[in-house]
Amino acid sequence: MISNRMSLEICRTNLSFDLVETWMKNLSPEIQKLLDEFLSGLKSILNHDLHSVYLYGAVVFPEDIPVRDIDLHVIVRNPVDEKIKQEIEKLHLKLAGKYPPWGDELDGYYILLKDAKSRKPPRSLMWEGAVDNSWALHCKHILAGRCKVLWGVEPEIILLEPSWGELEEALKGEFDYVEDILSKYPDYCILNLSRIFYSYFTKDVVISKFSAGTWLSTNYPQWTELIKAAKNSYNQASTEYDLILMKKNVKSFFEFIVLNIENLGYNLK
Numbered sequence: 001m002i003s004n005r006m007s008l009e010i011c012r013t014n015l016s017f018d019l020v021e022t023w024m025k026n027l028s029p030e031i032q033k034l035l036d037e038f039l040s041g042l043k044s045i046l047n048h049d050l051h052s053v054y055l056y057g058a059v060v061f062p063e064d065i066p067v068r069d070i071d072l073h074v075i076v077r078n079p080v081d082e083k084i085k086q087e088i089e090k091l092h093l094k095l096a097g098k099y100p101p102w103g104d105e106l107d108g109y110y111i112l113l114k115d116a117k118s119r120k121p122p123r124s125l126m127w128e129g130a131v132d133n134s135w136a137l138h139c140k141h142i143l144a145g146r147c148k149v150l151w152g153v154e155p156e157i158i159l160l161e162p163s164w165g166e167l168e169e170a171l172k173g174e175f176d177y178v179e180d181i182l183s184k185y186p187d188y189c190i191l192n193l194s195r196i197f198y199s200y201f202t203k204d205v206v207i208s209k210f211s212a213g214t215w216l217s218t219n220y221p222q223w224t225e226l227i228k229a230a231k232n233s234y235n236q237a238s239t240e241y242d243l244i245l246m247k248k249n250v251k252s253f254f255e256f257i258v259l260n261i262e263n264l265g266y267n268l269k
Contacts (some may be wrong), residue, residue, distance in 0.1 A: 052152025
């Protein structure tokens, strides 16, 4: 006998195929082919253990923004052994060679179903057990509709709505990461700091780095030129002036963000 919950999962799964088929037409042919072959490979390797595959991140945001990687959560029913891990690694290597540059940018967490149903940031079954420390933020984006179901059930069936405390902890992790790479990747850091500040200010984390940069430029016009330089760099269209501007001002911008977030009552230290 099929339970009501299982019936709902089957219904949602079939519905997802129709939605994906319609949406896929908006992808570039290269990314569409890549995702088709990636999904086909996962089905062949994992069989019944493949539960759901969620595409999220910049590639699914409605804005025309640059995509640097393709973010995925692959949900599996059972742990994978070393043989399966090797087959998955071979699939990624094959796609990297066949579909440059995007094949090398499949940034996926392979997560157990039981862990995906938890509030605790899950540990990936692959890539030396990397932990998705931004789990709460990813869940919030996915549950807010910034997601495409490539396979399986709709995400609200398994993912839990994160609390503001959980989102705040994930934002702090994002902030710490930015602080560590401030000089190395100033364009990313400037735009992500804009998003972090926007999220603390509004308690809304579902926004792209580019849109957050636009918001910050509008409300704090003294940083408009720096935000523009960061966007140019992210679009791989930076001038020498842009690079000099970012290098000179990224630390001052960081200090501005810290001050304003702390003025909202949050402790970043």
